[in-house]
Amino acid sequence: MSGTVTFDGAPPPGTINMGIGQPSANLLPVELVRKASEAFFADAQPFELNYGVLQGDERFLASLADYLTDEYGTAVSADTLFVSGGNSQALDLVSVMFAKPGDTVFVEEPSYFLAFQIFRDHGLKIVGIPMDDEGIRIPELEKALKVHRPAFLYTIPSFQNPGGQCLPIERRKKLVELAKKHNFLIVADEVYQLLYYYEVPPPAFGTMTGSEAVVSLGSFSKILAPAMRLGWIQTSPALRNQLISNGFVNSGGSINHISSHLVRQAIDLGLLGDHVAHLRKVYRSRVEAMDRALRKEFGSLAKWKKPGGGYFFWIEFPDGTDTGPLREQAAKLETGFQGGAVFSSSGGLSNFLRLSFAHYAEDQIAEGIRRMRPLFK
Numbered sequence: 001m002s003g004t005v006t007f008d009g010a011p012p013p014g015t016i017n018m019g020i021g022q023p024s025a026n027l028l029p030v031e032l033v034r035k036a037s038e039a040f041f042a043d044a045q046p047f048e049l050n051y052g053v054l055q056g057d058e059r060f061l062a063s064l065a066d067y068l069t070d071e072y073g074t075a076v077s078a079d080t081l082f083v084s085g086g087n088s089q090a091l092d093l094v095s096v097m098f099a100k101p102g103d104t105v106f107v108e109e110p111s112y113f114l115a116f117q118i119f120r121d122h123g124l125k126i127v128g129i130p131m132d133d134e135g136i137r138i139p140e141l142e143k144a145l146k147v148h149r150p151a152f153l154y155t156i157p158s159f160q161n162p163g164g165q166c167l168p169i170e171r172r173k174k175l176v177e178l179a180k181k182h183n184f185l186i187v188a189d190e191v192y193q194l195l196y197y198y199e200v201p202p203p204a205f206g207t208m209t210g211s212e213a214v215v216s217l218g219s220f221s222k223i224l225a226p227a228m229r230l231g232w233i234q235t236s237p238a239l240r241n242q243l244i245s246n247g248f249v250n251s252g253g254s255i256n257h258i259s260s261h262l263v264r265q266a267i268d269l270g271l272l273g274d275h276v277a278h279l280r281k282v283y284r285s286r287v288e289a290m291d292r293a294l295r296k297e298f299g300s301l302a303k304w305k306k307p308g309g310g311y312f313f314w315i316e317f318p319d320g321t322d323t324g325p326l327r328e329q330a331a332k333l334e335t336g337f338q339g340g341a342v343f344s345s346s347g348g349l350s351n352f353l354r355l356s357f358a359h360y361a362e363d364q365i366a367e368g369i370r371r372m373r374p375l376f377k
């Protein structure tokens with residue numbers, strides 16, 4: 001079975017589907033996880049295979065706090081951290097703990113489409129707030145706040161999915177101010193915060209948790225491996241206590257306790273830091289390759305901004321081309337993309353598409369974009 005592709009939506013052999021927002025096989029660090037596992041099991045104690053304490057193993061949270069302190073350049077305290085099963089699980093948890101069925105939540109327009117489904121699973125009503133090249137538009141948010149009382153605002157502040165924007169520091173501060181004034185939470189999905197390829201993004205919302213208005217979600221999916229199913233929630237001690245009181249957590253203990261042991265070793269041995277540095281180099285070169293190929297094939301047809309981090313290019317067709325129906329033809333040409341409409345909470349954005357550069361090497365990216373060209377007149 002070695003080499004068998006086993007993820008949902010895996011393309012047929014030969015197809016270059018840039019709709020896939022997952023790392024390529026050569027960036028999934030089996031050797032790293034092996035070393036971390038060996039280090040852990042070399043002197044693992046029986047209690048480490050028991051249920052873990054509710055907020056997460058204290059040694060893991062201490063290592064994570066050190067790692068984030070280094071990365072953020074701001075002291076992160078372990079008692080602001082709570083172990084999660086990755087950002088998908090964390091979104092589910094915040095929907096349960098910080099909203100109730102029938103509540104409204106604000107999302108960015110466009111936003112990560114699978115989050116919509118999680119919010120709808122919990123009976124939450126979604127209202128989209130328009131963005132510009134720098135992120136969520138504050139005047140539009142203020143306008144919406146005159147009509148709605150959201151439980152929370154879901155934002156992807158750095159290297160947004162799909163748009164790639166990085167919200168400037170002034171707007172981040174303004175969001176916190178508005179959240180306090182209007183009594184809603186900011187749920188910041190910071191899954192791409194550490195994946196920058198040129199400049200370091202503005203400070204994570206994780207550094208603003210003193211406000212009592214911020215819940216920052218971080219994940220090891222993009223910086224280590226999705227299979228770890230491990231992440232963290234960074235928030236104020238009071239909000240963290242609310243998370244700890246969740247029934248699922250109370251019954252099951254620390255979420256994904258065993259993964260947290262392995263990731264602690266990866267952090268303490270310096271393996272995670274080295275891996276993230278490697279990812280930044282590889283992804284930067286893929287960003288460059290995608291930008292070059294787009295300029296060559298789509299220069300006069302489409303508009304985009306080269307992203308400074310994350311996984312995605314967000315491409316607009318100003319002539320209004322509806323990209324969704326073209327996906328079937330793209331598959332016949334052995335290429336692929338994600339249509340823009342799925343990222344809209346209100347049925348717009350059909351003249352956009354999203355490409356990920358994370359799953360393919362430079363030459364495949366160039367070839368995949370070349371194959372797409374005939375679909376667009």
Ligand SMILES: Cc1ncc(COP(=O)(O)O)c(C=O)c1O
Nearest residue numbers: 021086087088112161191219221
């Ligand atoms: C914005 C965003 N949030 C969450 C996720 C999923 O995160 P996790 O694997 O930590 O559940 C993704 C993955 O593509 C994402 O892009």
